[in-house]
Amino acid sequence: MSKQCPKCGATDMVKASLAHEAGTSDIQSVTVGAGIGGGGLGVGAAKSKGTSQSLLAQRTAPPAMDGKSFSGCATLILLLSLAALHWNWPGWVWIVSVVLVIPMGTMMLWQDLQKHGEDQKKYDRSWLCQRCGTISDLGR
Numbered sequence: 005m006s007k008q009c010p011k012c013g014a015t016d017m018v019k020a021s022l023a024h025e026a027g028t029s030d031i032q033s034v035t036v037g038a039g040i041g042g043g044g045l046g047v048g049a050a051k052s053k054g055t056s057q058s059l060l061a062q063r064t065a066p067p068a069m070d071g072k073s074f075s076g077c078a079t080l081i082l083l084l085s086l087a088a089l090h091w092n093w094p095g096w097v098w099i100v101s102v103v104l105v106i107p108m109g110t111m112m113l114w115q116d117l118q119k120h121g122e123d124q125k126k127y128d129r130s131w132l133c134q135r136c137g138t139i140s141d142l143g144r
Contacts (some may be wrong), residue, residue, distance in 0.1 A: 007142050020064040020130035020139055027061025036074035064132055064139065067123035075118050077109030
């Protein structure tokens with residue numbers, strides 16, 4: 005059974021994940037150079053690697069994990085630690101503060117993981133129309 009675009013009716017559909025993979029390339033390069041100037045001879049070399057993506061590959065990229073809850077809680081613990089050192093808090097105040105932040109951060113991280121899982125399932129059901137460029141949730 006072929007998939008049909010809900011916008012233009014075309015049946016030329018491809019999974020979003022396949023379009024993303026087709027438009028993503030790994031790049032590795034080595035550059036060597038030499039030159040002569042007033043100060044003498046110069047030689048240099050560089051090696052680089054990275055990833056190149058087409059605009060279509062960027063549009064059809066899988067959902068990224070947010071990660072803000074973890075970094076936010078880590079920042080809060082760091083700030084509490086600095087405040088405890090700066091204002092000479094008793095040890096138990098710092099411990100109670102951190103003990104309250106850790107469950108909150110765990111709960112926020114759990115919610116982020118659940119949302120990412122839902123986003124990933126939706127992405128797995130996404131198809132790209134190769135005629136009009138619409139990305140649709142058409143299921144498997």
